[in-house]
Amino acid sequence: MSNSNWKQYFDKKAETHGASVKSSDYFNEESFFMQRDNTLRWLGELKGKTVLDAGCGVGAFSEPLVANNTVYGVDFSVKSLEFAAGRGLITMSEDLTALPFEKGKFDVVLCIGVIQLIEQYVSVIKELARVTKPGGTLLIETLNRGSIQRKLLKLFERSNKFDRMYAMDELKNVFMQHGFEQIEFMKIYHPFKFVTKSSGQGALSGTFCTSFAIKGRKKSD
């Protein structure tokens, strides 16, 4: 789908589902909260930080961070942003390929469930890297291309809803090219409730995890 079609799609979802995470396109609400809680635990406790939720949708993922941090939410779905603002995010309607922030503004940048929609994902990662502070963290969560479950699902699903899926090594290389180090993975095995963590892909877990999160620390200039 093109960018403007995705924008309409998520505006419509937010209109239909309101602030509910159903508008975020997860398997179901339980899977959303499981994924969110595991990811935030993996990120570690955050206090007094400036956080960017890039492609925040209705803001449910970063809502727990609002109490102790300043959280900005950027998305091109204006309708979704209304609900994100209701959750306490400072919202801005922008395209992720051109962010209106100065270099190094954010201690933590999150981009959850977004890059699978974006053909020009390297330009998005370039922008996210630019606005991450030296010593800060970039965390991206997306679909695992190597997943056997996703391959099976594709046999039955005719729609090409998600433009892209990613190999973990592919994203690791893009992170390194954009100045990140200490790169780690958290693998998610839907519908199971556990996750595994590692610094590399790992042959078996790379086949069975449905999604993964990758995080890295931005090197000092």
Ligand SMILES: C[S@@+](CC[C@H](N)C(=O)[O-])C[C@H]1O[C@@H](n2cnc3c(N)ncnc32)[C@H](O)[C@@H]1O
């Ligand atoms: C699957 S939803 C995930 C929302 C949220 N991160 C979450 O986990 O609940 C993807 C979001 O990315 C936004 N998005 C996709 N491409 C974008 C772009 N190029 N610029 C800004 N937002 C974009 C969509 O509008 C949508 O809200």
